[in-house]
Amino acid sequence: MGGRPQIIQDRVLSTRSFDSPLFAAASFSYNEEPIPLYSRGHVKYAELTNSYLKLGADLGVALGQYGEVRLGAYRSRVRTDETLGNAYSYLDGTRTTDTGLRGSVVVDQFDNPRWPRHGYFVNGQVTASLPSWGSSQDSRFYSLTGESAQSLGEMTVRLTGKVKGNLNRNPDDYRVQSLGGFLNLTGYQTDELLGARVALARLMMYWRAASLPSALGSGVYAGASLEMGKVWQQTFQNKDTRWIPARFSSVRIRCWGRSLLALAMPSKAC
Numbered sequence: 060m061g062g063r064p065q066i067i068q069d070r071v072l073s074t075r076s077f078d079s080p081l082f083a084a085a086s087f088s089y090n091e092e093p094i095p096l097y098s099r100g101h102v103k104y105a106e107l108t109n110s111y112l113k114l115g116a117d118l119g120v121a122l123g124q125y126g127e128v129r130l131g132a133y134r135s136r137v138r139t140d141e142t143l144g145n146a147y148s149y150l151d152g153t154r155t156t157d158t159g160l161r162g163s164v165v166v167d168q169f170d171n172p173r174w175p176r177h178g179y180f181v182n183g184q185v186t187a188s189l190p191s192w193g194s195s196q197d198s199r200f201y202s203l204t205g206e207s208a209q210s211l212g213e214m215t216v217r218l219t220g221k222v223k224g225n226l227n228r229n230p231d232d233y234r235v236q237s238l239g240g241f242l243n244l245t246g247y248q249t250d251e252l253l254g255a256r257v258a259l260a261r262l263m264m265y266w267r268a269a270s271l272p273s274a275l276g277s278g279v280y281a282g283a284s285l286e287m288g289k290v291w292q293q294t295f296q297n298k299d300t301r302w303i304p305a306r307f308s309s310v311r312i313r314c315w316g317r318s319l320l321a322l323a324m325p326s327k328a329c
Contacts, residue, residue, distance in 0.1 A: 080121040084129070088113045093142065094235060096295075097251045105144030112136045115161070126165040126181075133186070134158045158194040161186040169208065174265065174280070175217065176210040199226040200234065217263040224256025224291065235294050238303075244288045245307035252300065255292035261285070283308040 089112050096105040117131030139153040163184045169175035182204045188196040202223040209216055223236050236257040240249035243259065265282030286305040293300065 086115040108142045110138045158192040159188040175208040180206040213267040219261040221259045238288045253294040254290035259288045
């Protein structure tokens, strides 16, 4: 759920037939995911980085214009390094292997992937680590995102709900979930809140104040969001947060597919 900057290299091989909705896919990826650690004063004092080397193979069914369903197996090798500070030097160089089964479903009926005005979107994922396959973890991961957007004239209302987490998580499990950052508990630092499980509810309203020529962009937008999030089993604290509210308002100019922020007013309740 976070907006973590990542170094990612992906290779995906997929075999599909135009006569059948069935397909097979194999994937290979390497990525580095930083995990920032903040004090109660919202100051970053340390950072861990997980380096992932992943292999996967899936069988899937294409759902026409709606989306797809996949089932498969995966294997990940993970190295954890402390890349800032020395508060968690005992984790530096830790290696973990995660092997198991996974499944996913995607249904995408949005008319625009970034700022939709109509439609709905669902993305669900589950994984099950299997020690009998050589995994050093024995946990279950789940992620579910549901969104809906409706417009009246130039005004759009967008509802989003997200839940994500690990069940039966060991204290040394390398996987953490996060909240914090733009539209992900706005006002907190990106990925400031870490834990075993997280949930986020968000209401967005945005208004297209003016259109731009197609060569320049889609228009000038004004909007606001109301957000509510919670973290269970905070990392290194093992405590649950309360439900945390946040809000955000802005004016945006979208040019050449990018958002140029003209005015932003985030606020959070600590």
